[in-house]
Amino acid sequence: MTTRVATLAELKNLEGTELGTSSWIEVAQPRIDTFADATDDHQWIHVDPERAKAESPFGGPIAHGYLTLSLIIPMWEEVLVVDSVTTKINYGLNKVRFTNPVPAGGRVRLAATLKGYEELPKGGAQLTVAGTIELEGSERPAVVVEAVYRMFD
Numbered sequence: 001m002t003t004r005v006a007t008l009a010e011l012k013n014l015e016g017t018e019l020g021t022s023s024w025i026e027v028a029q030p031r032i033d034t035f036a037d038a039t040d041d042h043q044w045i046h047v048d049p050e051r052a053k054a055e056s057p058f059g060g061p062i063a064h065g066y067l068t069l070s071l072i073i074p075m076w077e078e079v080l081v082v083d084s085v086t087t088k089i090n091y092g093l094n095k096v097r098f099t100n101p102v103p104a105g106g107r108v109r110l111a112a113t114l115k116g117y118e119e120l121p122k123g124g125a126q127l128t129v130a131g132t133i134e135l136e137g138s139e140r141p142a143v144v145v146e147a148v149y150r151m152f153d
Helices: 008-014 029-039 049-055 065-070 072-079
Strands: 003-005 018-021 025-027 080-082 087-098 106-119 125-135 143-152
Touching (some): 003 008, 008 106, 008 125, 018 072, 029 065, 065 072, 065 087, 072 080, 072 125, 072 143
Antiparallel strands (some): 018 106, 087 143
16 A cells, blocks of 8 residues: 655645555565675574574574665655655664564565654655564564655655
C-alpha cells in the first residue's frame, strides 16, 4: 500500500496516520556478504553459514542489523510518493532498535506512520516517521525506528 499526494502541504493532514506498507525484500546470503564487504564487518555470524549453523545461537547466519536498517530506503520509496518533491534527504534517526535478527533468506517489509510534519523555514518539510521493519513469519519486528526525512519541492 502506497500513500500518494500531489504536494508536501497535503501531508500535514496525514499526521498520525499510517502511510502504508512496502512489499517484501529478501535478505539473501549474497546481499549479506556484499554488505560485509562494503562495511568490513565480516563477523562469522553473518558470513560463515556453516559455522553459524554449528555455533550461533540463531541457528544460522543472520543479516547485519545495519543492513536491515539500510533497506528502509527502498522500502520508504514504496510507502510515500509526493509528486511535487524534487529533493529528499535522510536527515537522521531519533530512535532505532534491532529487536529481532533477520536470518539469511528472511524477508522484511516496512510499515510506516507519519508521526510529525513540520514546515521548514526556507521551504520544504521535515517528516518524522514511526517505522516498523517487519520480519515475515514473526510476530516480533526486526527493527523499530523513528526516522526523520526532509523533502523539498
